Amino acid sequence: MTKKLLTNARLIDPENGTDSLGAILIADGMIEAVYDVAVPDVSGPEVVDCRGKCLAPGIVDIGVKVSEPGERHKESFKSAGLAAATGGVTTIVTRPDTLPAIDTPEVLEFVRRRANEATDVRIIPMAALTKGRDGGEMTEIGFLQDAGAIAFTDCDRVVENTKVFSRALTYARSLDALVIGHVQEPILSKDAAVTSGKFASLRGLPSVSSMAERIGLDRDIALVEMTGAKYHVDQITTARALPALKRAKANGLDITAGISIHHLTLNELDVADYRTFFKVKPPLRSEDDRIAMVEAIADGTLDIISSMHTPQDEESKRLPFEQAASGAVALETLLPAALRLVHSEQVDLPTLFRALSLNPSKRLGLDTGRLTADAPADLILFDDGAPFVMDRTTLKSKSKNTPFDGQRMQGKVLGTWVAGTRIYER
Amino acid sequence: MTIRGRHLLGIEHLGPDEINSILDLADDYARLNRSRSKRSTALASLTQINMFFENSTRTQASFEIAGKRLGADVMNMSMQASSIKKGETLVDTALTLNAMHPDLLIVRHPHSGAVDLLAQKVNCAVLNAGDGKHEHPTQALLDALTIRRAKGRLHRLNIAICGDISHSRVARSNIMLLGKMENRIRLIGPPTLMPSQISEFGVEVYDDMNEGLKDVDVVMMLRLQKERMDGGFIPSEREFYHRYGLDAEKLALAKDDAIVMHPGPMNRGVEIDGTLADDINRSVIQEQVEMGVAVRMAAMDLLARNLKNSRAETGVMV
Numbered sequence: 001m002t003k004k005l006l007t008n009a010r011l012i013d014p015e016n017g018t019d020s021l022g023a024i025l026i027a028d029g030m031i032e033a034v035y036d037v038a039v040p041d042v043s044g045p046e047v048v049d050c051r052g053k054c055l056a057p058g059i060v061d062i063g064v065k066v067s068e069p070g071e072r073h074k075e076s077f078k079s080a081g082l083a084a085a086t087g088g089v090t091t092i093v094t095r096p097d098t099l100p101a102i103d104t105p106e107v108l109e110f111v112r113r114r115a116n117e118a119t120d121v122r123i124i125p126m127a128a129l130t131k132g133r134d135g136g137e138m139t140e141i142g143f144l145q146d147a148g149a150i151a152f153t154d155c156d157r158v159v160e161n162t163k164v165f166s167r168a169l170t171y172a173r174s175l176d177a178l179v180i181g182h183v184q185e186p187i188l189s190k191d192a193a194v195t196s197g198k199f200a201s202l203r204g205l206p207s208v209s210s211m212a213e214r215i216g217l218d219r220d221i222a223l224v225e226m227t228g229a230k231y232h233v234d235q236i237t238t239a240r241a242l243p244a245l246k247r248a249k250a251n252g253l254d255i256t257a258g259i260s261i262h263h264l265t266l267n268e269l270d271v272a273d274y275r276t277f278f279k280v281k282p283p284l285r286s287e288d289d290r291i292a293m294v295e296a297i298a299d300g301t302l303d304i305i306s307s308m309h310t311p312q313d314e315e316s317k318r319l320p321f322e323q324a325a326s327g328a329v330a331l332e333t334l335l336p337a338a339l340r341l342v343h344s345e346q347v348d349l350p351t352l353f354r355a356l357s358l359n360p361s362k363r364l365g366l367d368t369g370r371l372t373a374d375a376p377a378d379l380i381l382f383d384d385g386a387p388f389v390m391d392r393t394t395l396k397s398k399s400k401n402t403p404f405d406g407q408r409m410q411g412k413v414l415g416t417w418v419a420g421t422r423i424y425e426r
Numbered sequence: 427m428t429i430r431g432r433h434l435l436g437i438e439h440l441g442p443d444e445i446n447s448i449l450d451l452a453d454d455y456a457r458l459n460r461s462r463s464k465r466s467t468a469l470a471s472l473t474q475i476n477m478f479f480e481n482s483t484r485t486q487a488s489f490e491i492a493g494k495r496l497g498a499d500v501m502n503m504s505m506q507a508s509s510i511k512k513g514e515t516l517v518d519t520a521l522t523l524n525a526m527h528p529d530l531l532i533v534r535h536p537h538s539g540a541v542d543l544l545a546q547k548v549n550c551a552v553l554n555a556g557d558g559k560h561e562h563p564t565q566a567l568l569d570a571l572t573i574r575r576a577k578g579r580l581h582r583l584n585i586a587i588c589g590d591i592s593h594s595r596v597a598r599s600n601i602m603l604l605g606k607m608e609n610r611i612r613l614i615g616p617p618t619l620m621p622s623q624i625s626e627f628g629v630e631v632y633d634d635m636n637e638g639l640k641d642v643d644v645v646m647m648l649r650l651q652k653e654r655m656d657g658g659f660i661p662s663e664r665e666f667y668h669r670y671g672l673d674a675e676k677l678a679l680a681k682d683d684a685i686v687m688h689p690g691p692m693n694r695g696v697e698i699d700g701t702l703a704d705d706i707n708r709s710v711i712q713e714q715v716e717m718g719v720a721v722r723m724a725a726m727d728l729l730a731r732n733l734k735n736s737r738a739e740t741g742v743m744v
Binding site: 207 | 438535537538557595598627
C-alpha cells in the first residue's frame with residue numbers, strides 16, 4: 001500500500017485540544033506521522049492538498065439503528081454505510097432494536113456478515129442486554145461479547161425490573177462489558193409524546209415531566225454504585241439531571257453520558273403544528289435545557305454526541321403526532337448540525353471532536369478518534385463554513401425523516417478515509 | 427364579515443375581528459332558527475361530510491342540522507365502524523374522501539393535531555369538531571355567543587372555568603377565545619387536572635373553588651371526562667363533587683346575576699347539581715345548545731364563502 005500525505009490541512013486534534021495547520025502521513029491504514037506546518041520532503045507518497053480545510057478524526061457514532069434484520073426497506077447496511085461516509089462517520093456502532101432484536105450470537109453473526117459485505121465504514125454491533133429487550137432475562141452476555149458485541153443495551157426500553165437490571169449489571173461487570181442504558185422513569189414517561197410545559201399544554205399532547213429523566217438516572221447511578229458496573233447513559237437531555245451525573249463522576253463511578261444531536265440543536269417548540277419529524281425519544285426539551293446541554297458538552301460533563309440515527313418510513317411518520325413513530329435519521333446531518341455549536345461560538349472544534357470521535361472511541365476501548373501516530377487512519381476532511389440548504393430527498397439514507405429539511409446549514413464533508421482508504425469524495 | 431383562513435382548525439388562528447364576524451353572523455342565524463322557515467341557501471349545492479372518529483351524538487347532530495338548514499347535502503360517516511378498523515391510515519381516508527369532491531369536512535378525532543394533518547391533505551374546507559385534548563373551536567364560539575347574549579358584552583367579564591381542565595379541549599379553546607376578547611379567566615380545579623404551566627396562558631389558577639368563584643360573571647363547568655381517566659386523578663367522585671361540584675351554596679359566591687354554563691353531556695351530581703342545571707334563572711345550558719347550531723351555520727357559511735371566492739379566483743375546482 002502506497003503512503004499518502006494529506007498536506008495543508010487544518011488539523012483538529014481532540015486529544016491535545018489543538019486546531020492548527022499541518023499534514024498527516026498515512027501508511028498501512030494507520031497514521032504514520034503528524035507534521036506541523038514544516039512538512040518534510042513530499043516526494044514519494046501520494047499527496048492530497050487539503051487547501052486549508054479541516055482534517056479531523058472520523059466520527060464514531062454510538063447508537064445507530066440500521067434496520068437489518070427486519071425492516072431493510074427503512075435502512076440497510078449499504079445505505080447506512082453510504083450515509084455515514086457522506087456524513088463523516090467512520091465507525092457505526094449499531095443498536096440491537098431490530099426485528100428480531102440482536103439478542104443471540106446467531107443473530108449477531110448474521111449482522112456482522114451482512115455489515116462486512118455491504119460497506120467500507122467500520123460497523124461494530126451492540127447486543128441487547130435482555131432477551132427480546134423485554135427486561136425479563138439477561139442475554140448471553142459472554143457469548144455475545146465473544147461474537148463481537150461491543151456493548152449491551154435495550155436501547156430506548158428501560159429495564160423496569162430493578163432486580164433483573166442489577167443482576168445484568170453485576171454479570172456484565174465480571175466480563176468488563178459496557179452497559180448502555182436509557183434513563184427514564186418508565187411509568188411517568190409511558191405514552192408521552194412531548195415534554196410537559198406550556199407548549200405541551202397548548203397542543204394538548206400527552207407529556208412527561210423532564211424530572212422523569214432524573215428519576216431514571218438516580219436509580220441507575222445507585223445501581224452502578226451497588227454493582228460496580230461500567231455504564232453509559234445513551235442520552236441526558238435535561239438540566240435537572242446534570243448535578244446527579246456530575247456527583248456520580250466525582251464519586252469515581254465508571255459512568256459516562258451522551259446526548260443526541262437533536263437535543264443539542266432543537267427544542268420542543270420546533271414541533272410547531274404537530275410536525276412528526278421532530279418526534280424523538282426522549283422528546284425535545286425546553287430551550288433552557290438545550291442551552292444547559294450545550295454547556296455540558298463544552299465543559300465535559302456530557303461525554304459523547306451521537307446521531308441516534310433512527311430511520312422511519314413515510315407511513316410511520318404521516319400519522320397524528322401521538323401515533324407517529326419516534327426518531328430521526330441523522331448520519332448525514334450530524335456534523336453540519338453539530339457545527340452550529342461551533343458557529344455560535346459555544347464549543348470549539350477540538351472540543352466538538354472530543355465528543356464526536358475521541359470520547360466514544362475511548363469509552364468503547366477503540367484506538368480510533370485520535371490524530372496521532374499509530375492511530376488508525378480514519379479521517380474526515382470538511383469545510384466547516386460551506387453553506388447549503390438541507391434537502392431531505394438528497395439523503396443517502398433509505399429513510400428521509402430528518403427534522404433539518406429545508407434548513408440552512410453549514411459544513412460539508414469533502415472526504416472520508418477509513419483505514420487509510422478514501423471511501424468518500426465530494 | 428369574513429374570516430381569513432380556508433379552514434377553521436382552532437381559535438388559536440383567529441383574530442378578535444374574525445371571532446366577532448362569526449358571532450355577528452351567528453346572531454342572524456339564531457334569529458332564523460327561531461323563525462318558522464329556518465331555511466337558507468348559503469350552502470346550496472355544496473357537500474358536507476361529517477367524519478367523526480370519536481363518539482358524538484350532540485355535536486354531530488348540531489353540525490348535521492346546521493348543514494341541512496343551509497341547504498347542504500350532508501353525509502354522516504361513523505369512522506369508528508369503517509375503514510379505520512380495517513387498518514387504513516387517516517391520510518388515506520382523507521385522500522379517498524377528497525376524491526369524492528366534498529366542500530366541507532367536519533372532523534372529530536381522538537388525537538390532538540389529527541385534524542391539522544388531515545387539512546393538509548385535502549382540497550376542501552376543514553372544520554375542527556374537536557381533536558384530542560387540543561381544540562374545539564365551535565364549542566368556544568357557541569359559548570362566547572351565549573355569554574354575549576346573556577351579558578350584553580364579551581369583554582371585561584370575570585369568567586371561571588371549572589373542573590377537568592387538563593383533558594379538556596373545550597377549556598383550551600375557551601381560554602384562548604376569552605383571552606383574545608380581553609376577559610379575566612380563572613381556572614378552578616384540583617392540581618392533578620390542571621395542564622402544566624397553564625398559568626403562563628394569562629389565567630389565574632385556583633384549587634379552592636370557594637375562592638375562585640368570588641364575584642365571577644360566568645361559571646363554566648366542564649364534564650369530568652371519566653372515559654379519559656387512567657384512574658387516580660381524583661380520590662373519588664363524591665370527594666370531587668364536594669370540593670369542585672357546582673351547587674347553590676358555591677354559586678352564591680359568584681355575582682348575583684352570574685350565569686351557569688356546561689358544554690354537555692352533564693354528569694349530574696358529579697360536577698353539577700341537577701337542580702341548578704335546570705334553573706332557568708341561572709343556567710344557560712339549553713341556550714348553549716341552541717347557539718351551537720347557529721354558530722356552526724355561521725362558521726360553515728363563512729368557510730363556504732372563502733371556498734367560493736378562491737374557486738372564482740383560480741377558475742378551477744379546488
